[in-house]
Amino acid sequence: MTAPTTIPPRSGTAFRLAEGQVLTVIDPQGEQVSDLVAFNAHDLGEAISSGRSLDYASKLYLTAGDPIYSNRSNVMLRIVEDTVGRHDFLLTPCSKETFKIIYNDENPHHGCFGNLEIALAPFGIGPDSIPVAFNCFMNVVIAPATGAFTVEAPLSRAGDFVKFRAEMDLIIGLTACSALQSNNYAFKPIDYRVDRAG
Amino acid sequence: MTAPTTIPPRSGTAFRLAEGQVLTVIDPQGEQVSDLVAFNAHDLGEAISSGRSLDYASKLYLTAGDPIYSNRSNVMLRIVEDTVGRHDFLLTPCSKETFKIIYNDENPHHGCFGNLEIALAPFGIGPDSIPVAFNCFMNVVIAPATGAFTVEAPLSRAGDFVKFRAEMDLIIGLTACSALQSNNYAFKPIDYRVDRAG
Numbered sequence: 001m002t003a004p005t006t007i008p009p010r011s012g013t014a015f016r017l018a019e020g021q022v023l024t025v026i027d028p029q030g031e032q033v034s035d036l037v038a039f040n041a042h043d044l045g046e047a048i049s050s051g052r053s054l055d056y057a058s059k060l061y062l063t064a065g066d067p068i069y070s071n072r073s074n075v076m077l078r079i080v081e082d083t084v085g086r087h088d089f090l091l092t093p094c095s096k097e098t099f100k101i102i103y104n105d106e107n108p109h110h111g112c113f114g115n116l117e118i119a120l121a122p123f124g125i126g127p128d129s130i131p132v133a134f135n136c137f138m139n140v141v142i143a144p145a146t147g148a149f150t151v152e153a154p155l156s157r158a159g160d161f162v163k164f165r166a167e168m169d170l171i172i173g174l175t176a177c178s179a180l181q182s183n184n185y186a187f188k189p190i191d192y193r194v195d196r197a198g
Numbered sequence: 199m200t201a202p203t204t205i206p207p208r209s210g211t212a213f214r215l216a217e218g219q220v221l222t223v224i225d226p227q228g229e230q231v232s233d234l235v236a237f238n239a240h241d242l243g244e245a246i247s248s249g250r251s252l253d254y255a256s257k258l259y260l261t262a263g264d265p266i267y268s269n270r271s272n273v274m275l276r277i278v279e280d281t282v283g284r285h286d287f288l289l290t291p292c293s294k295e296t297f298k299i300i301y302n303d304e305n306p307h308h309g310c311f312g313n314l315e316i317a318l319a320p321f322g323i324g325p326d327s328i329p330v331a332f333n334c335f336m337n338v339v340i341a342p343a344t345g346a347f348t349v350e351a352p353l354s355r356a357g358d359f360v361k362f363r364a365e366m367d368l369i370i371g372l373t374a375c376s377a378l379q380s381n382n383y384a385f386k387p388i389d390y391r392v393d394r395a396g
Contacts, residue, residue, distance in 0.1 A: 045324075045326040046326065049290060049330075050248070050249070050288075050330065051248070051288065051289050051290030051329075051330035051331075052290045052295075054288055054289060055288075055289040055290055055296065055300070056295075056296075056299050056300065058300075058346060058347060058348070059344065059345045059346040059347060060288075060340065060345030060346075060347065061344065061345035071290075071326055071328075072325075072326070073293065073295035073299075090248075090249065090252055090253075090258075090288065091249050091252060091253040092247060092249030092250045092253055092269075095271065097250075097254075097271035098253065098254075101254045101271075102253070102254065102256075126243075128243040128244065128269055128270070130269075131249075132247075132248065132249035132330070133249075141342075142258065142340060142342050142345075143342070144339075144340050144341070144342040146257065146259065147257045147258030147259035147340075148256060148257040148258075149252075149256060149257060149258065150256070
């Protein structure tokens with residue numbers, strides 16, 4: 001088992017994940033969110049799709065055993081272990097515009113979107129291609145009658161994790177989230193580890 | 199006011215909608231769904247984004263007054279009138295894979311996705327670019343604790359409509375939906391009309 005790598009607060013990274021490898025996303029301090037996106041390493045037009053994944057699962061909250069499908073309906077990742085069970089797959093990575101529109105911030109941080117844009121550029125992936133992310137540990141609570149939702153503190157505690165098996169060769173983008181609501185108003189790091197399948 | 203155009207059952211179309219024009223999507227018989235996608239006519243990398251639109255609205259069910267944002271956080275469309283108030287912006291257009299995975303159909307119809315692919319091709323828009331659609335009249339009912347959802351019969355009755363104002367020059371893709379659950383197990387047409395802003 002390899003040692004974890006730390007993503008510093010309000011930053012992001014990107015890396016290759018080969019078919020069969022297992023990515024563990026760890027919340028080292030608790031109540032932090034990590035936005036995950038994935039692209040087919042051999043054909044960058046294929047990316048994770050919230051719409052297909054949720055549709056085929058017939059549920060909003062994906063957890064252990066659930067596949068994450070691409071826009072071409074292929075399984076890209078499979079969640080193999082999950083100590084939290086509450087993640088979001090509805091919302092886009094926070095961005096300059098998020099901070100302007102939701103937080104009325106006049107000098108906004110570039111957010112997870114900006115961090116993903118920078119991290120994915122060396123792989124030839126442009127910002128228009130960044131899809132709705134699988135937002136690990138993000139806790140979106142929905143009022144069923146109106147559909148109104150709030151972003152609440154994550155249910156994750158220090159050391160909680162979610163583990164994904166790559167079902168094809170992937171480029172992964174991963175962040176330590178920059179949005180106040182998502183993290184219960186404290187910016188923290190995210191750890192991750194890549195292992196061969198057990 | 200122009201006469202409506204009919205989209206026959208299980209088919210789709212695409213057309214230009216200029217900034218300031220108003221698109222009315224009409225359910226002529228009731229309980230039918232119409233998947234709508236939109237692209238910036240001058241830069242096809244910009245398309246509607248469920249993730250951004252829902253995030254900025256802080257609700258799942260968009261209706262009159264709500265903007266539909268692009269992946270670049272620009273307003274592409276604004277809902278200006280809505281006689282139903284229940285539409286879906288979570289799920290991808292139904293496709294061959296939808297019918298295989300959800301309905302166990304061995305010889306599946308190509309679905310709204312296939313119809314959009316064919317209709318959008320002459321505009322230079324490929325299938326990988328088709329985003330989560332704004333699914334007019336689609337009635338997705340969510341159990342809040344588990345996030346499990348079901349696709350129920352639309353709340354639309356004959357003549358109900360939703361009206362969108364284009365906030366930029368757009369290419370629109372629009373369908374009469376092909377999925378059984380979405381339409382209460384009856385395939386019906388969709389009507390639409392394009393008018394100058396009133």
